[in-house]
Amino acid sequence: MKGETMKAYLILEDGHIFEGESFGSTKEVICEFVFNTSMTGYVEVLTDPSYAGQGVVMTYPLIGNYGVCLDDQESSQPHVEGFVVNELSRKGSHFRKHMELEDYLIENDIPGIQGIDTRYLTKLIRDKGCMNGMITTTYYDDRNKVLEKIKDYRVKGVVEETTCQKAYTLGNGKIRVALYDFGAKKNIVMELVKRGCCVTVYPAWTLAEDILKENYDGVMLSNGPGDPKECQAIIQQIRILKESHIPIFAICLGHQLMALAHGFETEKLKYGHHGANHPVKDMNTKRVYISTQNHNYVVKNIDKKIAKTWFLNVNDNTIEGIEYLKENIKTVQFHPEACAGPTDTGYLFDEFIEMMGGNQNA
Structure with a gap:
């Protein structure tokens, strides 16, 4: 629920686990993770249909600072499966803003995680290649079973x-x-x-x-x-x-x-x-x-x-x-x-x- 701090975890198929803070939806999602190097345009990224089946790691450290202008959507709804940022700006400031980024993600049932080292995560993806992962608010003791589930994911029919x-x-x-x-x-x-x-x-x-x-x-x-x-x-x-x-x-x-x-x-x-x-x-x-x-x-x-x-x-x-x-x-x-x-x-x-x-x- 918005306003409450809840732990979230990003679990990658290679076994890396990043602990951060949940924002947006709290649903659990498995997808393929890629990184985007844009400094602005996160609304366009979220609504780009080419990201269907994928989670996006934003390399720019502060995301959400100008909120969400619905006129900037590239399609009628977001297609990103999950959203990973270093720091979420919970209060955007822009004269065209319709709503806050977190409200937008909640409304569209997209889970996000903030407060993790996105620089390290990006370098990891550059080294090993884009890989599957899970965003979850659940702490799993049996990680092997979770990793099997993550590895089995494939982007299909998008x-x-x-x-x-x-x-x-x-x-x-x-x-x-x-x-x-x-x-x-x-x-x-x-x-x-x-x-x-x-x-x-x-x-x-x-x-x-x-x-x-x-x-x-x-x-x-x-x-x-x-x-x-x-x-x-x-x-x-x-x-x-x-x-x-x-x-x-x-x-x-x-x-x-x-x-x-x-x-x-x-x-x-x-x-x-x-x-x-x-x-x-x-x-x-x-x-x-x-x-x-x-x-x-x-x-x-x-x-x-x-x-x-x-x-x-x-x-x-x-x-x-x-x-x-x-x-x-x-x-x-x-x-x-x-x-x-x-x-x-x-x-x-x-x-x-x-x-x-x-x-x-x-």
Whole structure:
């Protein structure tokens, strides 16, 4: 209950146990833990569907200082399973604030733990890789049994959990875009709408033929959670889409799914890219941009006869963008809608508009 101090424990699958203080919901949860290096934007992090099945460790030491503005949500509800911070600010201060962070987590039944050494925890995840863990207010004497339960957890079926249930349309522009929702962030749609697009958002299981018969000017493949190789039925529909030669722009999971549809491979990173300070290099211009990212999987390799690397991650040289040579398709691993985060790569939405014929239809 809010106002009462209650012990909480973060138990990792490798046996590490962190003792701290519970905030938010007191329910027990098992999930995969990753860390996010953003200094701000915790509301956007909490509501990013790409975090479904995961708990987030915020590396910035003070979280909650500006409360929660509901207008900043990237979806209709939070998708993070658990929230780990060094210090919770119980009283946020901002003129746009609707409520306190702790109240928000209580309302949405998300457990949090504060007062632990998030610097040590982050270094642990960097060393051993992202791992499963449990947030609980129960002290377990039989830890071996708990560890077995934690190790058995797998992130599965999360695209189906986060996609919309039926199609809907936003915007009234003359450029008509179909957006596949694999767990789409709200700001992707907003970036298209403000550029004169009428965007129809479709559930992840929508058939390609249902999209193509509507004669859209272009197709957007959204971000989303989980292992892209799980989405075999979706990949098959993307194969049909790409053969139609319709302009396609894809972000994050959509980028990975398009690569798999072309026969490329994906792999899981040790601890992923999560934050708003990741440098990516445009291989055409050699210019470096700072990007927002949230993913555990990357495209491992490409066939140079089919595609070329568009962007590279400056830190680890992983593929961050792909241009397809014989199709009107471009994809990026990072988030050009950047909410929260830098707006350096927002111009990529302008390039998508140009791919669809520019403003000639406006």
